Amino acid sequence: MKSALLHVSVPFVLCVAWANTSLFDGVQVDLSSEHYAEQRVAGLPGFLAMPCNCLVNLAYSCMGLYWLLRPGGGPETSRSRYMREVFALMAVLYGPVQWTRLALLRRAPAVLDQWFTLPIFAWVPVWIGFIERGPAKWSAPHAAAHVLSSILSYGLALVHERGFELTLGCHVALAVYKGVRVQLAHGDSRTRRYLVLAVLSCAGFVVLKLLDHCLARYRLFQRLTGHFWSKVCDVMQFHFSFCFLSALPRSAARRAQE
Structure with a gap:
């Protein structure tokens, strides 16, 4: 876990430092509470002014901690555990980042909220590459280069x-493509279910976020808004990705024995 913590925290701290310079003054970001359909609650402190949209970010950290501390199913090598721990630590850190943005x-x-999304999606192809090639053929420098390229791609x-x-769309498309490819090669009915649920959750995230204000016309979405459900x-997309990537090695091993 020490290696995973180091490899996640160092780039994270560097990105925090760069985000607080004038380098990104020209980036188009929404800085108004009017961007969100949830109404601010007068009298609450800033970090709870939009209580539902704020508190839902705890779910990222709780889910990340669950997968970070969860014993690996079946035999788990130190490198496969590292894959899981890096992804889990990203989830743990992503919750406070989003909460800070709202507060x-x-x-x-x-x-930082936008930027940190990219290496999270980039880690999915890295983990898939590890599963496809196996520990012997997997290249740590290649994986590091892929994540670094993902971080630098925010320059667009x-x-x-x-x-x-555009950059995020490419990251999502690559992750889905790699997921479908590895499912066809090594998956079973269980991993297929996890992959479908992850992709549907991703679609729900995008659609509900885009329709945040449109949905707020309906009573059902006036407190628990589209942004909240996104x-x-x-x-859920994070969780089912963990399920998919954790179950794939066992599925691949069974198929290899057939």
Whole structure:
């Protein structure tokens, strides 16, 4: 866990430092509470002014801690445990990042919220590559280069107002493509179910977030808004990705014995 913590925390701290400089002053981010459909509650402190949208971020950290501390199913090598721990630590840190963005409504946490999403999605192909190649053929420098490229790809947000959306779309498409490919090669009915649920959760996250204000016209979405439910879908996407990637090695081993 020490290696995973080091490899997640060092880039995270560097990104926090860079996000608080003038480097990203030109990035298009929303800094107003009007961007969210949930109404602010007068009298509550800033970190709870939108209570539902704020508190839902605890789910990321709780889910991350669950997978961080959960014993690996079946035999788990130190390297496969490292894969799980890195992904879990990313989830643990992502909750406070999003909460800080809502509490402060400032540029630096908004930039960091967008930026940190990219290496999270990038870790899915890295983990899949480890499963496909096995510990003997898996290359740590190649994985590090992939994550570094993901972090640097946020630079596209500096050159176009929709640069982040384009970059994120590419990350999502690559993760889904890799997931489908490894499922066809090594998966079974159980992993297929996890993959479908992860993809559906991802779609729910995107659609509900985009329809936040439109859905707020209906009573059902006026307190627990589309943005809130999009975060629930995002946590589910994280969870089912863990389920899928954790179950794949056992499925691959069974198929190899057939």
